[in-house]
Amino acid sequence: MAASVVLQNVVKRYGAFDVIRGVDLVIQPGEFVVFVGPSGCGKSTLLRMIAGLEHITGGALVIDGERLNDVPAAKRGIAMVFQSYALYPHMTVYKNLAFGLETAGFKNAEVKERVEQAADILQIRPLLDRKPKQLSGGQRQRVAIGRAIVREPRIFLFDEPLSNLDAELRVQMRLEIANLHHGLGSTMIYVTHDQVEAMTMADKIVVLHAGLVEQVGTPLDLYNNPANRFVAGFIGSPKMNFLNATLRNPTGSAATINVADEAIHLSRPVGGSEGSPLTVGVRPEHLFAGVGGTRLADVRVELVEQLGGETLLYTTMADGQALTISLGGQQNIAPGCVIPVHLDPTRCHIFGEDGRAL
Ligand code: ADP
Numbered sequence: 469m470a471a472s473v474v475l476q477n478v479v480k481r482y483g484a485f486d487v488i489r490g491v492d493l494v495i496q497p498g499e500f501v502v503f504v505g506p507s508g509c510g511k512s513t514l515l516r517m518i519a520g521l522e523h524i525t526g527g528a529l530v531i532d533g534e535r536l537n538d539v540p541a542a543k544r545g546i547a548m549v550f551q552s553y554a555l556y557p558h559m560t561v562y563k564n565l566a567f568g569l570e571t572a573g574f575k576n577a578e579v580k581e582r583v584e585q586a587a588d589i590l591q592i593r594p595l596l597d598r599k600p601k602q603l604s605g606g607q608r609q610r611v612a613i614g615r616a617i618v619r620e621p622r623i624f625l626f627d628e629p630l631s632n633l634d635a636e637l638r639v640q641m642r643l644e645i646a647n648l649h650h651g652l653g654s655t656m657i658y659v660t661h662d663q664v665e666a667m668t669m670a671d672k673i674v675v676l677h678a679g680l681v682e683q684v685g686t687p688l689d690l691y692n693n694p695a696n697r698f699v700a701g702f703i704g705s706p707k708m709n710f711l712n713a714t715l716r717n718p719t720g721s722a723a724t725i726n727v728a729d730e731a732i733h734l735s736r737p738v739g740g741s742e743g744s745p746l747t748v749g750v751r752p753e754h755l756f757a758g759v760g761g762t763r764l765a766d767v768r769v770e771l772v773e774q775l776g777g778e779t780l781l782y783t784t785m786a787d788g789q790a791l792t793i794s795l796g797g798q799q800n801i802a803p804g805c806v807i808p809v810h811l812d813p814t815r816c817h818i819f820g821e822d823g824r825a826l
């Protein structure tokens with residue numbers, strides 16, 4: 469029951485405004501793909517075009533080898549779960565789950581079997597006689613997912629389904645949706661603005677920005693090898709630090725970059741010309757306080773966050789550039805201290821002036 473999805477140069481235009489500016493993408497049968505990006509980048513629009521809820525301005529949507537641009541939503545074999553749940557308030561949970569099947573002409577016995585099966589998967593059987601207003605947010609979201617399951621779609625679409633839940637329930641539902649995917653094996657496309665959801669749930673992440681795909685890859689591909697500064701800054705928490713740097717001896721097999729007053733020897737060449745300006749990116753967890761690696765700078769600690777298992781230092785360098793440092797465990801460091809910061813040069817990401825990784 470798992471389908472492949474191919475997008476070929478898909479465009480969406482509202483008036484003169486291109487919201488989706490040419491997206492190419494291949495999704496394999498059974499993959500869990502997450503579209504992630506900041507609010508307004510076009511995630512919902514792209515999902516709604518796949519669902520058949522928005523007209524596709526240009527390009528092709530191909531599902532299981534068939535062009536579906538002009539096939540109505542109800543005939544695509546796709547079910548969508550919305551952030552708002554969109555349950556019928558006057559119907560019981562059972563009726564909410566059954567309604568779509570009944571209107572599609574399924575026999576009562578088949579409807580009952582599918583509803584009970586979905587209720588078991590989602591552990592909501594005791595709730596079948598309740599109305600939505602008698603349910604918690606998490607239970608309502610389960611019913612909304614159940615309504616998708618009973619249709620036995622070849623593709624599930626989720627549009628920020630967990631945004632209305634509190635933090636603890638979000639973590640729990642994240643696991644449940646991942647389990648649902650393992651159990652059903654269906655193709656699922658999940659939209660979120662939350663990079664943690666993307667990292668924890670996805671087989672494959674698609675990072676969107678201003679209507680374009682910035683990068684496609686596994687969570688660790690994106691973390692380890694971001695293709696550009698946007699992806700580098702979007703994936704990972706706390707965010708990657710970006711510092712001004714200058715390229716030295718680029719022609720050798722190992723380039724050197726100058727950052728603040730230090731020279732950092734990379735173990736690899738960097739394309740570019742002598743003296744050209746660069747940005748070096750270093751994740752907070754790849755900086756350490758004064759032992760090992762290469763010296764980066766002395767920094768002034770402005771703020772300390774003790775998280776128990778981790779200590780975050782918000783610091784500034786002598787030239788005013790900000791640097792966030794994540795240290796393991798609990799550290800006895802107070803605001804106002806000046807500390808030496810070191811790094812592992814193999815963990816440095818180098819970006820050219822156009823933002824692309826070098
Ligand atoms: P996201 O889901 O990533 O937050 P959307 O896909 O909802 O973003 O919207 C992308 C862009 O398209 C936004 O700038 C939004 O204002 C615009 N947009 C969405 N729907 C319409 C519409 N019906 N008419 C005009 N512009 C729209």
Ligand code: MG
Binds near residue numbers: 511512513
């Ligand atoms: Mg949206």
